[in-house]
Amino acid sequence: MAQELITHWPEANRDNFGKTPVTWQHRVHESPLFSDEKLIELIENHPRDLADFCTMGDGANDMSSWRGGDPGSHSGEELLKAVRSGRLWINLRKTFNIYDEYAAILKTIVGELKALTPAFNPVSMTGGLLISSPTAGVPYHIDRSDVLLWHIRGHKRVWVYPIDEETLPEHEVEEILLHEHNDDVPYSEKLDDKAIIYDLEPGQAATWPLHAPHRVLNQGDMNVSITMEHSPFNTIMQNGAQITNGILRRRLGLNPRIEDQGFASRFVRFAASRVLRKLPLVKAKTAHEAGYLFDVDPGSSTAVRELGGVKAIA
Numbered sequence: 001m002a003q004e005l006i007t008h009w010p011e012a013n014r015d016n017f018g019k020t021p022v023t024w025q026h027r028v029h030e031s032p033l034f035s036d037e038k039l040i041e042l043i044e045n046h047p048r049d050l051a052d053f054c055t056m057g058d059g060a061n062d063m064s065s066w067r068g069g070d071p072g073s074h075s076g077e078e079l080l081k082a083v084r085s086g087r088l089w090i091n092l093r094k095t096f097n098i099y100d101e102y103a104a105i106l107k108t109i110v111g112e113l114k115a116l117t118p119a120f121n122p123v124s125m126t127g128g129l130l131i132s133s134p135t136a137g138v139p140y141h142i143d144r145s146d147v148l149l150w151h152i153r154g155h156k157r158v159w160v161y162p163i164d165e166e167t168l169p170e171h172e173v174e175e176i177l178l179h180e181h182n183d184d185v186p187y188s189e190k191l192d193d194k195a196i197i198y199d200l201e202p203g204q205a206a207t208w209p210l211h212a213p214h215r216v217l218n219q220g221d222m223n224v225s226i227t228m229e230h231s232p233f234n235t236i237m238q239n240g241a242q243i244t245n246g247i248l249r250r251r252l253g254l255n256p257r258i259e260d261q262g263f264a265s266r267f268v269r270f271a272a273s274r275v276l277r278k279l280p281l282v283k284a285k286t287a288h289e290a291g292y293l294f295d296v297d298p299g300s301s302t303a304v305r306e307l308g309g310v311k312a313i314a
């Protein structure tokens, strides 16, 4: 079958998709929808409640340095300039769901992936546009849903780690799933020995197994990528099962292991999680994004002006 946007799909991806890290080639980056002009238009007009403006420490190796900021009333042009010269990471969430011309790309991709691999069977799918500075990165973390990263402009290095007791103890996964605002995963440089490294160029895409820890560092030029999150039923069920496991571990001192739990056990635990989540058994940590911690300042070297406190999100 001729593929419109996916130009090379290695044979092994069909079986490995979702099970091991995989990459493929596409030509989404050839679209005029990712020109400077289009980015400026998007940044300026995207609903502010769907736009994240973040910064991070130098080297992006510490999730505690990750913080959200206020883009203020700067124009799209000024904000894109701030991304070019500073250390910013912008996520225009749902770009590929709310604008017809971008949604058309998502629709085509979903159709192509469904034809290429039976493992791709999303219940829902969202697509965000990431625009980030030459020195920006995303520290070591896991995502709650399956993610496809489509690289469009610039160069970035992605480290993907296996899931084991050293890279990510199971109780840490539960901790993240139980507390919506907790993304802290303990990282040390020695874990890098276990990582697969991808140097992504425009036209490449990658995905990895659910909950595989990963980190990203841009390689000296402004980056544009698409992050597509899809939640197949398996993922929804596994997350639910791990939430139940987390509660059992914390309240009853049990030591459940997700790997040992087959479909029936996961399903029961998933169903239980829908009930347990509503009970005040586990206290959520304070919301991290309770407010802005910096103002975007296109005139400063990192485009970040620290606030020295928290500013409420209007």
Ligand SMILES: [Fe+2]
Pocket: 141, 142, 143, 147, 214
């Ligand atoms: Fe991620």
